[in-house]
Amino acid sequence: MAEKKSRKEREDVTEERSDKPLPTSYIAADPEVFARNMARAFEEGGKALAAYLRPRETGQTGADQLAEHTAEVMKTISHVGQYWMSDPARTIEAQTKLWAQYLSIWNNGLRKAMGDGAETQQNAVPDKRFADPDWSQNPMFDVLKQLYLATSRWAEDLVSDAEDVDPHTRQKARFYVQQIANALSPSNFAMTNPEVLRATAESNGENLVRGMHMLAEDIAAGKGELRVRQTDATAFKIGENIATTPGKVVAQNELCQVIQYEATTKSVLKRPLLIVPPWINKFYILDLNSEKSFVRWAVEQGHTVFVVSWVNPDRRHADKTFEHYMKEGIFYALDVVERATGERKVNAIGYCVGGTLLAVALAYLAKGRSKQRIASATMFAAQVDFTYSGDLKLFADEEQIETLEEDMAERGYLDGSKMATAFNLLRSNDLIWRYFVSDYMLGKEPLPFDLLYWNSDSTRLPAANHSFYLRNCYLENNLSQGRMKIGDKMLDLSRVTIPIYNLATKEDHIAPARSVFFGSQFFGGPVRFVLTGSGHIAGVINPPAKNKYQYWIDGDANGDIESWMEKAEEKPGSWWPDWQRWIETLDDKRVDAREIGGGKLQALEDAPGSYVKMKC
Structure with missing residues (x-):
């Protein structure tokens, strides 16, 4: 086992590290331009909200659909919750297991921040959501990632270990928990995604302006429902460069x-x-x-x-x-x-x-x-x-x-959008959240891809x-x-x-x-x-x-x-x-x-x- 570093050694390391430039910067180069762009982004975000509310105010889209879906999810997950909450000792055991993982992650994060060479827990399967080097090299983002992954695994284990739950309900609960976990990934939020923060700093927020503009367009195109764009639909025309066999x-x-x-x-x-x-x-x-x-x-x-x-x-x-x-x-x-x-x-x-x-x-x-x-x-x-x-x-x-x-x-x-959404949820990280981050936070226009054009051409x-x-x-x-x-x-x-x-x-x-x-x-x-x-x-x-x-x-x-x-x-x-x-x-x-x-x-x-x- 490696010997612990003395306080003076740790201070020397900290002083040495503070003299070096940070590997990446999350500070906007031009605060004035950044402020203007943030105002524009909020304006575009308001347009997106208006596009969402408009069909609901006019009765074109049922406002109760989201409530119905939410009720179905909560009803299913409650069956799992009843098993764990019915026994206080069982509940405490589950909570203790999670907090023990949190404590270990936090301690490793502190050691890594102090330059103590602490090893990071790695996933058995590479996760494309956390491919950016800062998810591993930056102690703050590394801890955030590990806390999220530990919580996700813990929630899935709660579903798997719950007894007296019928197979269909268990399968539904597992699916819903996975969808919730996918949605709550820190990679899906601008303030907790290093790639988005870096892009925002480098462009002084122009990426968010473009992203919010696309978000408003896509909600309007979906008549109040978000249709995440996966490709450049303008690049294809049926009968001209797609479906052309004579x-x-x-x-x-x-x-x-x-x-x-x-x-x-x-x-x-x-x-x-x-x-x-x-x-x-x-x-x-x-x-x-x-x-x-x-x-x-x-x-x-x-x-x-x-x-x-x-x-x-x-x-x-x-x-x-x-x-x-x-x-x-x-x-x-x-x-x-x-x-x-x-x-x-x-x-x-x-x-x-x-x-x-x-x-x-x-x-x-x-x-x-x-x-x-x-x-x-x-x-x-x-x-x-x-x-x-x-x-x-x-x-x-x-x-x-x-x-x-x-x-x-x-x-x-x-x-057709209902069935398309169901299919996309089967691979939500690849077909929803990947494009959500790329389109609306990084502000990148998706590339032309005929397969994804077909996929979005619903019936x-x-x-x-x-x-x-x-x-x-x-x-x-x-x-x-x-x-x-x-x-x-x-x-x-x-x-x-x-x-x-x-x-x-x-x-x-x-x-x-x-x-x-x-x-x-x-x-x-x-x-x-x-x-x-x-x-x-x-x-x-x-x-x-x-x-x-x-x-x-x-x-x-x-x-x-x-x-x-x-x-x-x-x-x-x-x-x-x-x-x-x-x-x-x-x-x-x-x-x-x-x-x-x-x-x-x-x-x-x-x-x-x-x-x-x-x-x-």
Whole structure:
């Protein structure tokens, strides 16, 4: 153990350190300019407050929504609090544990400030919020960080260690505690973030002026709700530099447009390809640009590609159900493909909830004579069983669904921003607070990023459809259990015997890999399960030319995913070529390239069509 320094030695160190300039300065260079900028920042902050209050004063936004959400959070956390507060000895023990950590952190901080070489407790996993060197080198910020991390861990332990709390409530409490902890991070406040303080000093507060101006703009754009900007939306225009693969809209109805893309090869696979994207987001995630486009790549491999482009619904679509989306979406598109190509059988792809709908359609068709219309199905990060559906399940208990249904009944749909917020909360540090600090405190305009532009281009959800989805899938898990009824038919996935390529992504927060894997067992035919690196979007949109990530294969999905991973073979790069090989083993017959519409359908407009351009 190192010997303690004498008082004189410590004084000598302090004197020596005081002669050196501080590593960073938090003092504004020009106090007069700083004062003017602070006044401007307060003025912009007033505009932000006015933008928040305006729709509430006019009744455009319900003032009780925040209160309802807060009540739900407090009610859930109170179940954990009751366990700890019911026993005074237990409460004191928990408090003592926390104060002991505080005392240790404080003592280490004092020693470090005195130059005693005290070691800082480090996180097992690097935390990007505290990447700035001053979070470790400056004793004050280091103590602040350590106090915050200790408190966060302590709060999460309270949830984990609370007994007599049912699993669903515990999971909700854990999620809410994590969200509260993420929001209260010292990195999210200007006065406790060294990077923000340094930027404020260096620019004499101009960063805060820019930040407050953007804050006012974003609250106004969200009609009283903050829509944190994640990218420069002005850099993209659908059909010009995003969603640009050549094609035509060859049919449309009230619910969707069907796009056929131009062939780029002399011959094409005889069996066409129909893609069913999610309606929670827009289809052009599959056609971001020429380098990332799965649609363009599939065309280059010789597929005759058709894509369903869903309408952005409004009050007129309030009564559209899952059955409507199946019949006026998938079945309508199948008829369009047959008219355009003369082919009754297709290879079909369903992405996310589009994959869930595709599975519903497969089970529905398996009970009738028309079951041969879909020859193979590919699922991109899609769930058919919701036992392990992750944190999104937290928003789908009876009480919350009833509240949501009341809200949707008033306008006929769920506003797209609500679903976008739910998705962002699953990774709030990366998708909310990172941009909150960068935009509104550092005053930095976000860079153009096509993926984040797509992510912010939200869609509404029809009331009847969304209610059916939440109840039948997340709440009651009816599809995999043979209890889902569409029209007069009870669905049975075990009667789906066509080949299925079931793709999961390893870091998926929306359709967890465990959930996708588990769902494979409910189909009655051969299922090729493939696991790819990264998450719900980047794992799927992974073109071979980029040579990023990896994927794992091991045939059928048997047992549990952990055991499967132990035996699976890891392959470098994109899974796209593996999928193409799988498709061609089913049927590799080719015909001459087809013209759009096949001479039977007239083009209505150029791809990507008008439905995808509808804004909320």
